[in-house]
Amino acid sequence: MRQIILDTETTGLEPSQGHRIIEFAALEMVDRKLTGRHLHLYMHPERAIDPDAQRVHGISLEFLEGKPRFADVAAEISDFIADGELIIHNAPFDIGFMNAEFERAGLPMTAMQCAGVIDTLVMARDQFPGKRNSLDALCDRFDVDRSNRTVHGALIDCELLAEVYLWMTRGQESLAMDVEQEENGLETLELLNYERKPIPVLRASEDELAEHAQYLDALDKSVKGVCVWRQLEAGGQA
Incomplete structure (x- = not known):
């Protein structure tokens, strides 16, 4: 144009x-x-x-x-x-x-x-x-x-x-x-000079893990069994 x-x-x-x-x-x-x-x-x-x-x-x-x-x-x-x-x-x-x-x-x-x-x-x-x-x-x-x-x-x-x-x-x-x-007539999108930066992973501290466990204990007690989160962690079905 x-x-x-x-x-x-x-x-x-x-x-x-x-x-x-x-x-x-x-x-x-x-x-x-x-x-x-x-x-x-x-x-x-x-x-x-x-x-x-x-x-x-x-x-x-x-x-x-x-x-x-x-x-x-x-x-x-x-x-x-x-x-x-x-x-x-x-x-x-x-x-x-x-x-x-x-x-x-x-x-x-x-x-x-x-x-x-x-x-x-x-x-x-x-x-x-x-x-x-x-x-x-x-x-x-x-x-x-x-x-x-x-x-x-x-x-x-x-x-x-x-x-x-x-x-x-x-x-x-x-x-x-x-x-x-493309030769077949379809359009494709090509990223130009784009470099993906690594995503930072923040690990939970010991205190945070203990607090999380206490929270799950409370959930177990409220449902009178094993809460969904613990079933998922154990590889079970929710």
Whole structure:
């Protein structure tokens, strides 16, 4: 299965108010393994960047001078995501901006170009109801190193999200199992690098054995015969 980890940075919060995408990043993952193929682009928004947004991602209009417009790279983005399943944290935000940009460029909406969308924010809320489920919070929860993330950036956020998604969807992989196909078509589970540790055996002390014998004597007296435990110890039938 081909999946695309995707993130964007923008000039503001609302595409309906004319805000634009200024950074796009996507990582390709096939069969739960990153292939190394990715697409990372900066775009000039042809408008100002809101100060609040700039404080989040650190991208200035001066930095974007000379960068292509979205229309100039729309086909490249479309080709990269084509037929892939998109994995996005808070998908409605990014999809809303992508749709607005594709519409300006005369291209189909995102849903018509990809094979589906997975929203990891929705997944996280289902798995951890009532808890913080931002990307930062999930990185902390799964012990994903985010020390290189000083500001929100589309590329580094994709790298972090890829690790978080794999942790959230590990399932039986957390038991270090691998599924192999046999020639007869049946699946077998093979334990990977799993070494069973010896189970410690604690022997009863003399005092504990004496106390146990007194307890069995009391049981014998209560049943006016031989209690079940002593019959089992003697190899008899209960």
